[in-house]
Amino acid sequence: MIEISHLTKTFDGFTAIDDLSFTVEEGEVLGFLGPNGAGKSTTMKIITGFLGASSGSVTVHGHDIATDPLAVKSLIGYLPEGAPSYPDMTVMEFLEFIAAVRGFSGEEKKRRIAKVVREVELGEVCHKTIDTLSKGFKRRVGLAQAIIHDPKVLILDEPTDGLDPNQKHQVRQLIRDLARDRIVVISTHILEEVSAVCTRAIIIAAGRIVADGTPKELEARSHLFGAVSIQLTQDFDLAAALEGVEEVADIEPSDEERRRFIIIPVPGKQIFSKVLDRVQSEHWPVAEFHLVEGLLEHFFRSVTSQGAASQPGTSRGARASRQSANQQQG
Amino acid sequence: MKNMGIIFKRELAGYFATPLAYVFIVIFLVMSGIFTFDMGGFYVRGQADLMPFFSFHPWLYLFMIPAIAMGLWADERKSGTIELLMTLPVTLSDAVLGKFLAAWALSGVALLLTFPIWITVNYLGDPDNGVIVAAYLGSWLMAGGFLAIGSCMSAMTRNSVIAFILTVAICFVFVASGTEIILNALRWAPQILIDAVAALSFLTHFDSISKGVLDLRDILFFVIFIGSWLFASAIVIEIKKAN
Numbered sequence: 001m002i003e004i005s006h007l008t009k010t011f012d013g014f015t016a017i018d019d020l021s022f023t024v025e026e027g028e029v030l031g032f033l034g035p036n037g038a039g040k041s042t043t044m045k046i047i048t049g050f051l052g053a054s055s056g057s058v059t060v061h062g063h064d065i066a067t068d069p070l071a072v073k074s075l076i077g078y079l080p081e082g083a084p085s086y087p088d089m090t091v092m093e094f095l096e097f098i099a100a101v102r103g104f105s106g107e108e109k110k111r112r113i114a115k116v117v118r119e120v121e122l123g124e125v126c127h128k129t130i131d132t133l134s135k136g137f138k139r140r141v142g143l144a145q146a147i148i149h150d151p152k153v154l155i156l157d158e159p160t161d162g163l164d165p166n167q168k169h170q171v172r173q174l175i176r177d178l179a180r181d182r183i184v185v186i187s188t189h190i191l192e193e194v195s196a197v198c199t200r201a202i203i204i205a206a207g208r209i210v211a212d213g214t215p216k217e218l219e220a221r222s223h224l225f226g227a228v229s230i231q232l233t234q235d236f237d238l239a240a241a242l243e244g245v246e247e248v249a250d251i252e253p254s255d256e257e258r259r260r261f262i263i264i265p266v267p268g269k270q271i272f273s274k275v276l277d278r279v280q281s282e283h284w285p286v287a288e289f290h291l292v293e294g295l296l297e298h299f300f301r302s303v304t305s306q307g308a309a310s311q312p313g314t315s316r317g318a319r320a321s322r323q324s325a326n327q328q329q330g
Numbered sequence: 331m332k333n334m335g336i337i338f339k340r341e342l343a344g345y346f347a348t349p350l351a352y353v354f355i356v357i358f359l360v361m362s363g364i365f366t367f368d369m370g371g372f373y374v375r376g377q378a379d380l381m382p383f384f385s386f387h388p389w390l391y392l393f394m395i396p397a398i399a400m401g402l403w404a405d406e407r408k409s410g411t412i413e414l415l416m417t418l419p420v421t422l423s424d425a426v427l428g429k430f431l432a433a434w435a436l437s438g439v440a441l442l443l444t445f446p447i448w449i450t451v452n453y454l455g456d457p458d459n460g461v462i463v464a465a466y467l468g469s470w471l472m473a474g475g476f477l478a479i480g481s482c483m484s485a486m487t488r489n490s491v492i493a494f495i496l497t498v499a500i501c502f503v504f505v506a507s508g509t510e511i512i513l514n515a516l517r518w519a520p521q522i523l524i525d526a527v528a529a530l531s532f533l534t535h536f537d538s539i540s541k542g543v544l545d546l547r548d549i550l551f552f553v554i555f556i557g558s559w560l561f562a563s564a565i566v567i568e569i570k571k572a573n
């Protein structure tokens with residue numbers, strides 16, 4: 001278990017992390033999200049013992065990082081931001097170094113290296129100098145060194161950044177496999193990844209937690225939860241056509257495409273099938289009709305963008321929006 | 331302790347994986363040759379010893395040693411690998427000592443490779459080889475002193491050029507404080523101060539060792555000197571971590 005309590009970190013008077021508290025249990029895959037500069041990497045650096053906290057404490061399986069750093073460091077596998085590794089070494093030499101420091105030797109060391117080389121598919125670059133590897137391969141080397149000792153706690157700072165789609169898939173699968181009886185904390189800017197692998201997500205902004213829950217829960221908190229996206233083939237008075245459907249709270253024109261509208265339900269209500277019924281029975285000129293996707297991203301934006309605090313979700317009056325929908329068509 | 335050995339091995343292999351070790355050794359040998367045979371008046375003196383060779387070492391080290399020390403920590407900070415190293419289960423002293431010892435071993439290898447000069451002097455005359463062994467030991471200890479300063483300076487910055495300049499400057503102070511010029515300039519001061527300044531100089535201790543006088547105090551000076559600067563390196567790294 002990782003227990004973080006009232007963690008604060010200041011750099012020359014600038015507060016990067018502000019009184020952060022949370023715990024992570026075995027079996028959890030925690031997605032650590034937040035805009036650039038939110039303090040994700042800084043938090044990870046403190047958990048792994050690279051930086052000291054200004055105040056507050058971090059314990060991993062009962063060991064305090066400040067007083068018993070070696071015990072914590074032995075438990076953790078860590079991929080630092082940017083996946084640094086010694087550029088003059090070959091991949092093999094580097095992994096041997098890490099394995100040796102982690103206390104392996106002889107057959108056991110060979111076996112472990114062979115295993116991670118297989119798991120992150122490093123076979124073809126084993127004897128290349130790290131310096132000459134492409135960005136994605138460097139990242140894979142970083143991943144390999146992080147998992148070589150089967151760590152109880154895995155902390156990965158943007159593990160899939162720079163990987164090709166096949167590798168992304170592979171690494172996500174790897175994380176899911178590893179997760180069983182371990183703790184995995186990943187930071188990422190790819191929100192589908194969170195829905196795909198994380199059992200829990202924490203969003204931080206300016207060093208504070210602004211949301212904490214399962215990806216599903218956070219999606220449900222988006223004001224677009226249950227909303228329907230509709231693409232019309234010709235001008236059509238959507239507002240008039242939806243008159244009398246009480247569950248509809250709002251109709252917003254999409255800012256991405258012409259004649260696409262987002263129909264937003266009253267919180268807690270379902271509108272999909274009701275609206276679909278009308279589309280079919282009244283023969284609306286519709287090219288596309290589906291639930292709004294990327295809810296986590298909408299939620300992320302609503303809690304982390306400027307002025308998010310004063311305006312959680314956009315809830316303009318239904319009437320005003322219906323009018324704007326009309327105007328678009330005119 | 332085991333991890334210190336692993337770090338030592340990695341660092342030493344690192345020197346030889348890049349041209350650094352070779353460039354260092356070649357330049358060191360060429361400079362030693364020039365200083366000894368050309369500028370040192372090796373033949374003119376008509377004496378079978380290596381005084382000219384060793385008396386240039388402090389000045390040779392002044393520029394050569396900071397060049398290997400400058401990257402010790404600054405490069406790790408710059409490339410971010412320090413984050414990797416310091417989050418592995420190694421103690422700070424393992425890391426500081428392992429790195430220092432690797433650099434010290436490199437300087438030892440360079441020093442050992444000057445053996446042709448030793449053979450030459452034995453061929454030409456009949457030197458006191460005991461004195462020469464003592465001088466080699468003294469020279470290596472002195473190299474350690476320079477390196478330890480370099481380790482501390484390198485820990486302070488992520489810029490290895492700055493580390494180089496700082497190291498040269500501080501090493502210069504510890505060499506020059508034993509020269510006649512400085513000691514004469516201090517004539518106004520109480521004797522105890524002059525003695526203290528002289529006692530802190532590499533030159534004072536190196537000179538007596540290289541004359542073949544293996545005084546425990548001179549050896550202790552270098553050992554304590556190295557220990558103190560390495561300790562300071564660890565403190566600097568610890569402070570940077572908290573910052």
Ligand SMILES: Nc1ncnc2c1ncn2[C@@H]1O[C@H](COP(=O)(O)OP(=O)(O)OP(=O)(O)O)[C@@H](O)[C@H]1O
Nearest residue numbers: 011014016034035036037038039040041042043081
């Ligand atoms: N060594 C440092 N000195 C001063 N400020 C720092 C230092 N390290 C980080 N910061 C600041 O702390 C804040 C948090 O940085 P951090 O790297 O944790 O962000 P992040 O959430 O990982 O962002 P990103 O998504 O861009 O990786 C930033 O404003 C950054 O400028």
Ligand SMILES: [Mg+2]
Nearest residue numbers: 040041042081
């Ligand atoms: Mg980051």
